[in-house]
Amino acid sequence: MAIDRRAAGWLVFLLAVLLLVSVSAEEDEIIPPQYPVPSYVSVLLSVAQEEIGYTEGEHGRTKYGEWAGDPYAQWCAEFQCWCVDQAEKRTGDKLLNVVWPLYSASNTGRAWFITAGRYVIRKGPVDGWGYQWLKGQDSYVRSGDYIPQPGDWVFFTWTANTDTDHVALVEYCTRNASGAVTIHVIEGNKPSSVSRGTYSIHDASILGYGTVHDVMDITMHFGNTGEKVRQLQQKLAYLEYLEESQVSGHFGNATLAAVRAFQESHGEKASGMANMAMQRKLDQAYEEKMSHDPAIWTVVDED
Helix, strand or coil: CHHHHHHHHHHHHHHHHHHHCCCCCCCEEECCCCCCCCHHHHHHHHHHHHCCCCECCHHHCCHHHHHHCCCCCCCHHHHHHHHHHHHHHHHCCCCECCCECCCCCCCHHHHHHHHHCCEEECCCCCCCCCCEEECCCCCCCCCCCCCCCCCCEEEECCCCCCCCCEEEEEEEEEEECCCCEEEEEEECCCCCECEEEEEECCCCCEEEEECCCCCEEECECCCCECHHHHHHHHHHHHCCCCCHHHCCCECCHHHHHHHHHHHHHCCCCCCCCECHHHHHHHHHHHHHHHHCCHHHCCCCCCC
16 A cells, blocks of 8 residues: 555656646656655645745745744744644645654754654764764765755755755756766745745755655764764663663763773774764664564465
C-alpha cells in the first residue's frame, strides 16, 4: 500500500510539473527524485501551485499571516505552514510538526528540522553540532552533494551571518547541458506575492535544506538533543553500552561514557565525539549483532 501511494504521488508530481512548467529538453532536464515522493508531498505542491499569483494586501496583510495569528507578518514561513495545513485537510494525514514545522520566527524552522534529524547543510558544519555526510558516503558534505527533493524546504540568509531570513518550497530540480543544477521553488513574500523562483544549487545565500527524508548523518557531541542522538543511543543500548532507560534523545553524561567505552573497545581514541569513524563502526557492530540475533529472525513457514 505504501509503495503504491508513493508511486502515485510521484506520477501526480511529474504530471503537474510537465503541465505547469515549460522546460527546454535541449537545455534543461528535470532531475528525477532520488527518493520516493509521498502522496502528501504531491498534495502540498498542488496547494502551493494553486496559490501562485496571490499578492499581499495593504500594509502587507495576508491570509497566511492572519491564519498564523499576525496578519501583517513577514510571511514566507506562514505561507508554507498554511500550505501544509491545507494539505493536512485534503489528505487526512498529520503533517504539521511531524513532516514539516509549524513556525514563524527566524531560525525556528531550521532548528526544528535539525532536532528532527532531517536538516542538510549546504556546506560546512551545522552550528552546535558538527560536519555531516550523506548516508552511505565516506566524505563530509560539500556544496552540491545533496540535490534537494520535492517537498524539501530551502533556508536562506540575506546577510553574512547564519540566521534564516527566508524559506522556500522545493518543487523540483533541473540540470542543464553543462551539468549545472538549478533548484525550482515556490515561495511566499518574494517580494510581495507567491511566485516561482530559481536558485543555483551553489547559491551562497542557501544555508541548507529541511528534508522530507532522512538522508544525512551528523557528528554529535555532549549537549546535543534530537532524533539523531536517539538513534545513536538506541544502537549503543542494543550493544549494551547504554541502559535502555537512558535512551532519551539528549547527549548527556551517560551517552558520553557509552561513546567513549565503544571507542576504546574498537581501537579508537576515546574522544566522546560521535564522529563519522565512530558511527561507521557502531553501524557495523549493530548490523553484525542483529544478523545473529534470534530474537529478530523472521520465521518462514514452508509447505
